[in-house]
Amino acid sequence: MILACDLVVQNGWRELRPADPRVIELSSLLQRMPLHPPAVRGLKFRNPNGVARKTVDLVTSHPGYDGKRTKGGKIDREVLHDFLTRPEEMQAVAREIRAGIEDGSFERLPETLDADSGDAVEASEGRLLARRYFARERNPRLREKKINAFVKQHGRVFCEVCGFDFEATYGTRGASYIECHHAVPLHMSGETTTRLRDLVLLCANCHRMIHRGSTWLTPAELLAIVRTE
Ligand SMILES: [Zn+2]
Ligand SMILES: [Zn+2]
Known part of the structure; x- marks a missing residue:
């Protein structure tokens, strides 16, 4: 969601289409993430259509959007809120998540790195960042x-x-x-x-x-x- 929202921000808060090269790139990146192994996910997992649909949810959840809203989830709104209130930090988080997927550092790490740091990293982006x-x-x-x-x-x-x-x-x-x-x-x-x-x-x-x-x-x-x- 953070990476999709980052893409929406880069696109000037406009949705992206499934055929957009940036959507295709993000889709293939997400499919490489170890959080959902291929064995337990569907064929359409994070495909370009899904990624593009997510950008629509994010755009229509924006407080300034005055068209018909799609039914985005709670996480959409939370991530959107984070991007609106602390854009630079969230963009940095997105960069780190990308880098982490690309260099495989999420794969090499055990589930719990530091049992006591849980309270420090409640937010999902916090958990990913903490891993990095x-x-x-x-x-x-x-x-x-x-x-x-x-x-x-x-x-x-x-x-x-x-x-x-x-x-x-x-x-x-x-x-x-x-x-x-x-x-x-x-x-x-x-x-x-x-x-x-x-x-x-x-x-x-x-x-x-x-x-x-x-x-x-x-x-x-x-x-x-x-x-x-
Ligand atoms: Zn000491
Ligand atoms: Zn330390």
């Missing part, structure tokens, strides 16, 4: 680069917020253990490249505290509330 977000944090190549750069500078790894050193506490079992946090939320960065300086090394506790609740903290905000006494 955590996938980025777990990108082994980026992790390795970040950790190598950090070790080069500090000689060892430790939490950048509280200073916790897993090896100092757990001995060899904790040696070189650290979690990698991406400090710029996807919809804020709005881009698919992650710079090393956007990554922060955190202990498991600090990392969990950053992602807890409906608003994720920045490392600096967490640092400000950590009680050191």
